[in-house]
Amino acid sequence: MKAKGKDKILNFVCPAVTVAVILLLWTAAAIAADSDYILPSVGKTFAKAISLLGSGEFYAALGGTLARVFIAFLSSFTIAFALAFLSYKNGTAKKFVAPFIRVLRALPTVAVVLLLLFWTNSRVAPVVVTMLVVLPTLYTDLCGAFSGVDKDAVKMCRAFCVPEKRVFFKVVLPQITPNALYAAGAGLSLNLKLMVAAEVLAQTARSLGYLLNSAKVYFEIAEMLALVTFTVLLGVITESVFSALAKKAGSR
Numbered sequence: 097m098k099a100k101g102k103d104k105i106l107n108f109v110c111p112a113v114t115v116a117v118i119l120l121l122w123t124a125a126a127i128a129a130d131s132d133y134i135l136p137s138v139g140k141t142f143a144k145a146i147s148l149l150g151s152g153e154f155y156a157a158l159g160g161t162l163a164r165v166f167i168a169f170l171s172s173f174t175i176a177f178a179l180a181f182l183s184y185k186n187g188t189a190k191k192f193v194a195p196f197i198r199v200l201r202a203l204p205t206v207a208v209v210l211l212l213l214f215w216t217n218s219r220v221a222p223v224v225v226t227m228l229v230v231l232p233t234l235y236t237d238l239c240g241a242f243s244g245v246d247k248d249a250v251k252m253c254r255a256f257c258v259p260e261k262r263v264f265f266k267v268v269l270p271q272i273t274p275n276a277l278y279a280a281g282a283g284l285s286l287n288l289k290l291m292v293a294a295e296v297l298a299q300t301a302r303s304l305g306y307l308l309n310s311a312k313v314y315f316e317i318a319e320m321l322a323l324v325t326f327t328v329l330l331g332v333i334t335e336s337v338f339s340a341l342a343k344k345a346g347s348r
Contacts, residue, residue, distance in 0.1 A: 164223050
């Protein structure tokens with residue numbers, strides 16, 4: 097019980113100390129820069145963040161970005177899950193999938209965004225490029241989850257002629273769920289980061305990327321930092337929620 101209590105305290109104190117150190121370093125750097133056009137203070141950035149929260153334009157941009165993030169994530173997760181399951185079931189299929197994943201992993205993001213802008217538009221291009229970049233990471237993580245399935249339990253089910261569908265839902269799926277949830281959390285966080293970057297390049301209307309681009313043009317550094325902070329917080333919250341769900345699934 098004491099060890100659990102200590103872990104809970106550390107889980108709260110360590111992140112708090114990290115945030116405090118970052119804020120102190122930021123404050124020191126802002127004082128050294130002595131210019132809001134180089135690095136605004138924490139206070140000015142916080143004030144800009146509050147003003148953004150009162151802006152309808154911000155919520156429209158946030159909604160547009162999150163909608164694209166979920167579309168890209170659901171597409172990449174579905175494809176990655178299907179390919180990982182196929183690789184788990186068939187070693188030959190895995191050898192065919194591996195080169196495809198290597199190619200996707202090597203794709204230059206900026207170049208792909210620019211090409212997609214010729215072929216599609218500024219709303220579609222960020223979704224496609226984010227999906228393509230996140231897919232290899234999700235595939236690798238899901239392959240790791242499938243490789244951890246108890247092979248003896250699966251063999252026993254087959255020996256007793258248990259239907260494959262029942263084996264998947266009653267044996268395989270419960271075992272891969274914790275790792276799949278961890279992968280989903282990390283994938284969503286990465287998805288958000290890549291989406292905002294792609295939106296900046298594509299100048300996608302009604303997006304966080306567009307707001308960042310506009311702030312850059314007008315030298316609104318405090319607004320840029322506020323938008324980056326919101327993006328980081330969303331990513332951290334997403335990963336934390338999925339990590340908690342994964343732990344809960346693993347403790348069953």
